[in-house]
């Protein structure tokens with residue numbers, strides 16, 4: 001039997017929400033998105049939290065949300081792009097989740113994100129693609145070490161990515 005939950009980690013715009021919803025549907029699990037849970041907990045949007053309270057407060061709320069949701073049963077958990085950078089979050093997810101890292105190329109990420117204003121870490125960048133490449137290079141080792149499986153999403157249909165993950169999860 002697979003562990004109770006399936007968690008998706010990885011950079012912004014790699015398809016965590018789209019794929020997560022499809023997986024939850026197929027598995028008959030509950031879908032949740034940690035960014036949404038953070039917004040509910042804070043009572044404001046992510047750009048507002050960054051602007052009014054700062055990134056450190058955002059990360060604190062994020063840690064609490066992860067600690068709670070990791071204890072749940074039969075959930076597909078789509079995580080924000082910074083979640084897997086924090087060892088405490090990774091430990092919590094590991095207790096009860098199989099962790100899949102989704103990977104996409106920078107230009108595809110940029111295309112999917114579109115208007116970067118909803119992503120405070122990219123909103124201020126003069127050259128968003130260069131900033132994405134820089135953050136990807138910094139983050140990839142930590143993403144990779146947190147993951148049980150790595151899945152490339154670039155150039156693939158979401159249905160095929162979903163099938164690939166289901167095969168590994170239910171194996």
Ligand code: S3P
Pocket residue numbers: 010011012013035046079080081082083118119120121
């Ligand atoms: C972040 C990714 C965002 C959101 C916040 C910080 C990051 O989530 O949590 O803007 O540090 O990469 P998505 O990956 O869902 O865009």
